[in-house]
Amino acid sequence: MPVILQPDSAAIAQCAERLRAGHAVGFPTETVYGLGCDSTSEAAVAEVYRLKQRPSSNPLIAHVLDAAMAKRTVIGWDVRAQKLAEAFWPGPLAIILPRRSEICASSVGGRTTVAVRAPAHPVARALIEAFGGPISAPSANRSGHISPTTAAHVCEEFPDEPSLPVLDGGPCEVGLESTVVDLSRARPTVLRLGAIDAAELEETLGTQVFVTDPGIQGASPGTSPSHYAPHTPAELVEEGALAARLTSEPSPVAVLAFAGTPVDAPHELFALPRHASAYAQMLYATMRRADASGAPRILIVPPSDKGALWDAVRDRLRRATARRPSQRN
Structure with missing residues (x-):
């Protein structure tokens, strides 16, 4: 089981040293917990992919302290990127631009671009500052499973990794992965929905921002059809069809729905605000x-x-309930 560390200065220094040695570290961000490594170390990147059991084509986000560090990570940091950084960093927005050669090709699935983000969580920022460079990280869970929003969730994902340290920053404030916007193309395009929506980006940039088809996989993590998924088979049921569906269920089921949704025993409601x-x-x-x-x-x-954040929620729910290749009825 990974070891949970309280994020004091000694623990931050210990984890920064572990990153320099080419190993992975679990750390909190305001979105979800990340599994971080040195963005410039092929061996470190390989360790993260091994731990996550992540497809090598699925890119990582490089977490930076600020725009100055981002400029040392990407090529072509332009006025658009600067406007977005000034408006939304530190925060849940990742910006895709061409990567510098120092950033491992393996960390971005061989692509010429990389997504960079300055997280707002103070523990993440302290770790990046102590390390002194970009930290590439996916969410700290096995590939395709539910993203972790507490340090305990990270430990649940990696029970056989006793040497993995996890900095405990408490529950994540946002709870959904960052918005990803691609500035490597002529038209700014949102590749992954998150807490910051296209309308906010348009207002900041003064130009139209496009939103890609959510069924298209590309340069952004978190866009595979099945993602963020529980081990238990899950499916979407519209509110009006729930009562009849529960009546027909032969065994007690778990129901995720708004608090107050009528769900009678033996079924169990897992209520959401x-x-x-x-x-x-x-x-x-x-x-x-x-x-x-x-x-x-x-x-x-x-x-x-209605609303942009609800759109992001529905995106995660669609992927969490998408049929997996190994799934059977």
């Missing part, structure tokens, strides 16, 4: 509890509320 930011913050932790409940199936009632 009605406010978008609170729902997003609690989604993965609640999904993990449902996954651990022993129910043979999870039914998820997708919120129908």
Whole structure:
């Protein structure tokens, strides 16, 4: 089981030294917990992919302290990137630009671009500052599984990794992965939905921002059809169809839905708040509890509320319930 460290100066220094030695570290961000490594070390990047069991084509985000560090990580940092950094960094926005040669090609699936982000979490920032360079990191979970939003979740994902340190920064404030915007093309394009929406980006840039088809995989992590998924088979059920569906279920099931949704025994409601930011913050932790409940199936009632953050939530729910190649009825 990984060791959880309280993020004092000694623990930060210990983890920074571990990064320099080419090893992985679990650390908090405001979105989800990351599994970080030295962006310039092929061996370190390989360790992260091995631990996650992650496809080599799936890129990592390079976490930086600020725009100055980003400029040492990417090529072509332009006025658009500067505007976005000034408006949204530190925060849950990753910006894709051509990468410098020092950034391992293996960390971005062989692509010529890299996504960079300055996280807002003070522990993440302290770690990056102590390390002195970009830290490439995916979410700290096995590939395709539910993203971790506490240090304990990271330990659950890697029970056989006793040497892996995890800095404990408490529950993640945002709870969903960052928005990813691609500035390597002529038209700014959102590749992954998150807490910062295209309208906010358009207002900052003064130009149209496009949103890619969510079914297209590309230069952004978190865009595979099946992702963020529980081990238990899960499916979306519209609110109006839930009662009839529960009546027809032969065994007790877990239901993820708004608090107050009628769910009678023997089925169990795993309630989520009605406010978008609170729902997003609690989604993965609640999904993990449902996954651990022993129910043979999870039914998820997708919120129908309008809004950009709700769109990001629905994106995660669609991927969490997408059919996996190995999944059977």
